[in-house]
Amino acid sequence: MIAEVRATRFVTPLREGGSLPGIIEADDLGTYVCKFRGAGQGLKVLVAEVIVGELARRLTLRVPELRAVWLDPIIGRYEADEEVQELLTKSVGLNLGIDFLPGSFGWTASHRLDPAEAARILWLDAFTANVDRSWRNPNVLIWHKQLWLIDHGASLYFHHGWPNGADHPERFAQQPYDADDHLFTSHRSGVPAAHAELAPLITSELLSTVLAEVPEEWLEPVPGRDGPDGVRQAYQDYLLARLAAADRWLPVPSESVESTR
Ligand SMILES: Nc1ncnc2c1ncn2[C@@H]1O[C@H](COP(=O)(O)OP(=O)(O)OP(=O)(O)O)[C@@H](O)[C@H]1O
Ligand SMILES: [Mg+2]
Structure with missing residues (x-):
């Protein structure tokens, strides 16, 4: 934990x-x-x-x-x-x-962005269905001249349906991701490279390590799943299913939206 x-x-x-x-x-x-x-x-x-x-x-x-x-x-x-x-x-x-990152400030476009890093962030948000990283609400802090990610509470929205059971990993897996509104939408062309780099890192072992970090008492019971470990397994099922269906949610590179921002 x-x-x-x-x-x-x-x-x-x-x-x-x-x-x-x-x-x-x-x-x-x-x-x-x-x-x-x-x-x-x-x-x-x-x-x-x-x-x-x-x-x-x-x-x-x-x-x-x-x-x-x-x-x-x-x-x-x-x-x-x-x-x-x-x-x-x-x-x-x-x-x-x-x-708390003292002296940090919110994202501004004047920051010199590493395009590969921006594409990795866009990839992560598409994978976890995070809709909370837009120009209006960047949820990126600049600290020591580097980007720091905050505020991931709106991602993984599928779990809000779990009071009725965690039985539809494939439904979440296939949900497209609308990247038009994303802070780094202009970095879509880097997403295939980010996918090639990051997707192989997401193994069931890595997810188990990540899920073990969640305090047990925050894991609310899910019908049909046995205790906190059963709930952890449900997250793992949903995330691995989504990883396997990347063709459905990967933001499509579109040269027309590329810019230098
Ligand atoms: N680790 C941190 N260090 C410094 N400031 C932070 C940190 N985390 C959050 N903040 C500041 O607090 C604000 C709110 O944080 P955050 O976005 O995580 O909360 P929230 O309640 O989910 O907000 P919202 O729904 O408005 O996005 C951030 O915009 C940022 O200004
Ligand atoms: Mg926020």
Whole structure:
């Protein structure tokens, strides 16, 4: 499992984030952006953050370190803001911590982009069906002059249907990916090379390592699947099926949309 730390102080809410994430300090003297289990989106978005973030890291893309953050009831007790206090109270237990990158700023087009890296990111988002990396909402930070990926909670949307059973990996596998809106849509021509490089790395062993990083208590029961390991296996089934159906979702290179941006 991703390493566990204990929150020692709630610093401030991050109002720009849709799910009201906040900055916290922890007993390892680290500072983290915390995504709370009690936020409206539920536990599945935390699971998606860990699976896609840890997968990206193993595909050599940069993702801030992830931690499971234990939140005691005491942390919310003296919080003056009622909305924040309510969220902290609802979030007692394990939450997601994303290492805070001090001095980072959001993606701007003035950054000198490595085209191969942009294509790898587009490939990852197509594979995991991440619709949350657009010009409006880049979810890429620049830190030490390099790209860092954040905010993968909207990917792997198939699991929101799992209360009815995880029986249709092939349906997700064949879902096309609309890359028109993607931040790096102009790098589609690099996607076949990214696919040739990254797809062979995604083995069942690699996925097992990634899925083992997800805290067990975030894995909600799925009918027909046996315990947390059965749920992990369901993720593995869906992702391997999608990998095998790449011809259905790989963004098609289109020379007409190429530009130097
Ligand atoms: N590790 C980090 N270091 C520094 N700043 C961060 C980090 N993670 C997130 N942020 C900042 O917090 C904002 C919100 O984070 P994030 O996008 O992950 O949350 P969200 O609630 O899913 O937001 P939204 O739904 O608006 O995209 C980011 O746009 C960024 O400005
Ligand atoms: Mg975001």
